[in-house]
Every structure is written in C-alpha cells, then in structure tokens.
Amino acid sequence: MISLSHPFKLSLRDLELILETALSQGGDFADIFMEYRHYQAVIMEEDIIKETSESIVQGIGIRVISGEKTGYAYTNEISFEKARSAALTAAAIASSPSPIKIASLTPREIKTNFYPLKIAPNQFELERKVDLVKEAYSACLQFDPKIIRAKVALGDVVQWLAIANSEGLYVTDIRPIIRLSCLAIAEDRIKREVGFAGAGGRIGYDYFLQTHPPRQIGEEAAQEALKLLEAIEPPAGEMPVVLAAGHSGVLVHEAVGHLLEADYNRKKTSIFWNKLGQKVGSPLVRIIDDPTIPGFRGSYNVDDEGTQPEPVLLIDKGVIKGFLQDRLSSKLMGFPLTGHGRRQDFTCFPLPRMANTYIDRGEYSPEEIIKSVKKGIYAERFEGGQVEDSGKFTFTISSGRLIEEGKLTAPIKQATLIGLNIDILQNITMVGSDLAFSPQIGTCSKEGQEVPVSDGCPTLKIEKMTVGGRL
C-alpha cells in the first residue's frame, strides 16, 4: 500500500492561518497547493545500465484571486514561516482591505480512487526495474541485425499532494505514474532511421509483469525503425487522410481539445468562443474528455484545485456542448466546475487543461474506411502537434502508408499535416467502430507547463487535408 500519511508538517490550523494571511489585503479566494514528489529513473544504452537517478521535488504554492487577477508565490521550503511569507507576497495582488472570513478546513475524502495500487512505484525494488529495462533493451537490439543502437528509459513518480482553500476545502491525494520507452536506430548501407515505442500510465509495475511485457515495447521500436528503412517520401498536397485508431488521438487533442479549454474562450481568443451550442463539425463527431478512466496517464482523483473531476462532453453530433473549466474561468464565465484545473507543479498556478480526450466510436469497420479511398495516406504513428487559437493546427506523423485503390501499400516517412480545425471537423466523413487510445506516454505543454495526458480515437477518414510531403 502507498502510505496514506502525507509528508507535510503543517496542521490544519497552520493552513487556516496561512489562508488568512493570503486574504489579508482583500481578494475573493485563496488556496494552498503542497506537494512532495519522488522520481526514479533508469537509463540503458550501449549495452550498459548507464545511470540511475532519483529526484525529490517539494514545495508549496499560494494563490490569491481578486476579481480576474491572480497573485502567486511559492517556496520550496515547507515551513509555516516560509509559507506565510509567500502568502503575504501573493496577497499583494489585492488592494481592498475588506478581508473575507476563512471557512474552517474540513478534510474531504477521495470519492473513487482511479489508481488503486498494491505496491507504489517507489517501493518496487530498483533491481527489478533494471531487469525490466534490460528486457526491453535486449528485445530491441536482438530483433534484427540492422538495429545498431537502442536506448531505454524508465521513469516513475509518486506525488503526494494536499490542497486547502479559503472555502474550507482540504483534500489530499497520492498519484503514481510510470513511463517506459525505447528508441531504436536502424542502419543499412545508405540509410539510418529511428523508431520509438513506449507504455505506461497511473499504474503499478505489475502492469509490465502481467499485461504489457517490456519486450513488446523494445520489439515495437525496432519494427518501426526497420519499417522506415523501407519507407518512401510522403506525397505533398491536399488528399484524403485515414487516421489509424489509437495513435491518431493527437488530432482531437490539437484540433479540438485545446480550443475548448475555458481560458481561451473566456478571453475570446479561441475560434470556438462564440460557438457554444453551434454545429462546427460533421454529425459523426462526438468528443469527450474523461479524467476518470482508471489507470490512464491523464486521470486524477481530484484536480490540482481539489475539484472532483467529471467526464465532459465537448462535442456531440458536431455541436459544441461544453468547455474544460478551472475555478477562475468557471467563476468568471458562470459555468459549473468540471475538474480540469491542472498544474505542472507547485511553481505554477492552475490552468484549464485536458486529461484523457477522445473521439467516440462510430459505425464503420476500419477495412471499409481504407477501402473507400482511391489515393491518399494512412497515418499510423505520431510525434505530436500544435495549434494556435485561430484554429490552425498541425500534427506530425512519424510513419504511415500510402493508400492506393483502397489498399494499404508502401510505407511513408515523416510528414506534417496542417488544416483549420473547423474545416477538418466538417471533413470527417467516416468514423470507425474500433476506438483505441494512444500509448500512455503523452505530455501536453501549455504556457510552459507540462502535464501528463492521453488521447484516443477510432479509425477515421478526413476527406481532404494538406499533407506536407515532398515533391
């Protein structure tokens, strides 16, 4: 069992006094975010366990909200004096000394634990972690003589957190996360290519012993690198694109998810801000963000403001149904909280963020979808993407195949695809029945803050999209 006693030496009374200090200059709301994180990592390359590392990150962040303004201060010393001094710094954002009363803190229990573990990642013996790394490494390197290099990285984190706010909330949680990844380099006489694979989530190490052996991850990376040795340059220009189930979830993350985060809509910078209740996509499109999927990388028992998370229906039958909210935006917009206030760590204040975002399943079989395309590309694996508030977004495929006369043919190399999100949503003409999630290794970056996320989608067809290949 993960120890339930958290490592913070501040009493509820201490926290109340700190919150009082935070609101001593006025302001509407204050909260305290305390965390202690323990990281462990193992790296193997060039046939040796090159290094192991361990990291301790602890700190306390104090936020004061006054109208639309946020004051923030943090310290990496968790002591009453330091926290109180940080509270005073954050308090300076407000300037109407009519202090509101702090509600007394009442501990709240976690309703459902989405990551129940027998053994916490930090309690699993390091020797056994090393064995898992070696298994992935050997499987990769021995897969084919053309694989000349492999690199395996294993990292795990246990995060203890406690959140207290001026409305009387006090809640604690312990979040585990593991990520195992393998990089393979294949070389033949004239070419060199790279393949990548990984797995993880808010899971325990039994996942790698029982469900997903590291050997598979090593082999997958090797296969990808070998496939790319045979790959041709992707075509360039507008054409139909079929997205493979699972890996293609990055599309929904970039094209839709970010611009339905409440802050961009409250500030009216998102193309979606005036489109709630309006049809923006094909009737086949239903999109959900669900932070409550057990074991998923983007899941949490409470968000980083202490809110109980809920699945949010973002788009139904092509119509925008909701935004992802944090406290500040929900209050200013007059919408209910959804539990999507997340932060990278104690040095950052929360922002509305995605958790696990996916396009729901449709009716077509993947074969039917591929068969419907005369000439186009099949996007299989992805490196990530980016979007701007205007709705222009990209994602980069690391490998795929050509589709010719309804059949998958030659493998293709890296290409970036670009489009305007509302055009692409309207151009989704077939949605498969095979919903799957991308490997649980994704990280999303917004305003310099990184948080773990996951995304998913079934096989789907975009009637036309610009593919950035080469002539």
Added chain:
Amino acid sequence: MKSEKNLNLEKEIKELQLLAESLVNYGQSLGADEVEVAVATGKEFSVNVRQQSIEDLTEANFRYLSLKVIKDRRVASASSSDLSIETLKDLMKKTLKRAELSNPDECAGLPDSVEPYVDPASLNLYDPQIAHLEPKEKIKLAFETEKIALADPRITNSHGASFGTTEGAFILVNSRGFSGFYKATSCGLSVGIQAGDTDHRVEDGWFSSRRFFSELDPPEAVAKKAIERTVRLLNPRKIKTQQVPVVFEPPQTAWLLGFLFTCIAGTSIYHRASFLVDKLGEKIADPRVTVIDDGLMPGRLGTRPFDSEGVPTRKTMVIEAGVLKNYLCNSYAARKLKLASTGNAEGAGVGPNNFYLVPGEVSPDEIIASMDRGLILVKTIGHGLNPVTGDISRGAFGLWVEKGEIVYPVSEITISGNLGEILNNIELIGSNLQFEAAICGPTIKVAELTVAGE
C-alpha cells in the same frame, strides 16, 4: 536598501558553496571515487497584463541541488529542492548505494582536470539594476506594451503582455578541487495579439530578452513589431503545392540552428542518432555558412564562464566556410568520441552557449528583392524534425513574393526538406543578427524547399 539586497545574494552564495563543499566531502568520506554537486538559486518575477488589467503576478525564490557520484566507474545521480542537510546526506548515501546497480562505464567521470576560467565579472552577466527594479516599474512595462498594441484599430484581441526577470547564481563544486560560481540576470518583455474577426483571426507577437535591463527594447519597439508582424498575416490565401525559394526570418533561422545544434551535439553523435555522424572535416554546407558556439561573449544570454561540469567555455568553430569543424561535447561525449570537451555540458547532457550563424553583408530587404517568386517563412508550428535523417516537415505561415515584392500572406501550408540539403542550398545570408536568445541567426535565403498547399 540597495546594497543590502546584493549582500544577501552574496551571503547566500557563500552559504550554498559551503554546503556543496561539505556534501562533496561527505560523499568522498562514504567511499565515492568522484562527486559533483551543483546548486541553482535565485528569484523569479513575472507579470501578465491582459486587456489593461493584471492577469497574474508570480514572485518567488527557488533553489535546486543536484549531485552525481562515481564509484568503480559506475554512475548515479540525484536532485532535490529540499536543501536541508539531513535530506541531502541521506540522498548522497542512497545515491552511492544505487551506483552499484549501474554497469561500469569506461567513459564516466568528472572532467580530467580543473582548468582556470575567466573572471565572471568580465562577462557582464549580472545587472544590479534588475535586482532593484520595483514591482510597480515592472508592471508598468507590461501595461504600456499592451496599451500601444491595443491602440492600433486593426488589433482585435490580446493574449496579453508579459514582463519577467530572473536573478540568480549557479554554484558548482567537485571532488577534483573545482569550486566556483557565477551570478546572472535576465529580463524579457513580450506581447501576443490577434487581428481580424473570430472566424478569420491571425495572431503573432514579439519579444525582447536580455541580460541587462538597459539593453532591453522599450515597450514601443516591442509593441510596434508585434503589430506589424500580426497585421501582415491578415486575409491569407492558400497556394498550390510547389518547390520554391524560401526566405527564413531570424526567428525561423533560429529554430533551424536549434535543430542543427541537436545534430552536431556530441551526445547525438556517439549514439549515431544524427545524419552528421562521421562527417568531421567534410563539407556539409555552402561555403558562405559559418556557425560558431561562443560562451565568452560579454553580456549575451548564452554566455557563462564555465559549463555545468566546470569546464571553461570558449569559442568553437562548428561549421567554418561550409566545413564541419567540431562536434559540441561535454566531457562524457568527448571521451566517447576521443575528442576534447568544448565546454558545452548542460545538466546531464549537452547545451549551446551562444550558438549562431555568422551574418553576411546583404540586408533583409535586398534578400527579398532578389527573389523572383517564392515564400518568406514568418512562423512555424508543429515539431517535424528528425535528427537521424535531417528531415524537416512543419506547418507554416508566410508571405508570398512575386518579382521581389510581398504580394499577399499565405497560410495552411507546410514546408518540408532536409537540413543537409538546406545547409548546402543557403544562397544568401543577411547582415541582421540580433542576440535575443542563446541560439540565433540572421535572415537567410534557401534555394528550394517543398511548400505543400492545395
């Protein structure tokens, strides 16, 4: 008041240096062959102003310690933001124990010798004025910048303007007798804006960033540049897929150079994860191309007296007149490649000092005028960069040029090519080099890239 603030940082550095020294000694007393301890300490301030109201303001002190031990050529490392001596001693013990799990690594170890480095004071890294700026002045800078931008009737919304400062020190101690530190400051002013109505929005922004406050561009300059960069994107057209010459504006040259850095980093080379493996001494670029890494340029953002292992920084020719002269290495990559460290250690890996493309003699306007038909690349999104092959594929925004004149903006396009080919196809290099970041370059013209559109 003023001198007191400076004294506080000096005093803190002394204390942390003593802490690091005692931790190195402790590691050795436990049986470590080699120990390295690094500490970063400092203050950060940032304010965001949006629609002429403070959106958020963050102020904090940070401290972070990292350590590395080597025993019987086995390596382990650790880091902590809890700097209490009990935690650190415990961490040292556990790290040394953990080293037994690593395999012996012939190339592991601290730098072979302790070499003298230049006096940090001579490098102008620390601006006392930044330590003394009052929050009010800082907030005002962000307010003014956004105000000027919003005053333009073509600007329809704002992501806000930000001003931020950091002030801090890096302290390094190792068991070979190195014990040093340097102080540094930085400041940055930026604004992000939109033009056009909701369904036809375009967006861009601008920034200025320096070590010295007096060298920072004023609000007026940052706002005007942001406005100009944003409104020129209004009413974009799509273009046909084709191969054309492409002009890279300085921020675009900068990411291209960032990608080049990854490909010439010693850590990528020994792992054979770069298309530039085994190319030392060969011609890899047009003879007009010279790229330098220089850690000793006074006052620049990539300047530091020594790297994260204590190796003195220097000026290293990376590409000289088109020929690959040096890979950039920390001491580990250097041993792997049987080369010498170039003073580029950064954390556990390799990082740039001031890494730049040497400017040429033509102005950006002359470069554009030289183009009969082609694209000026002004903004890119997405991450399609593959160091193993050199392949590049990114989403792009640009300005279309006909007969040497900008005729309209274009969007929803991608550019794709290969860094190896691009380096050989650089036809013109601008004279306009600004050191706004550690990695920077002037405007360049590349003979041909695939631009995908309709």
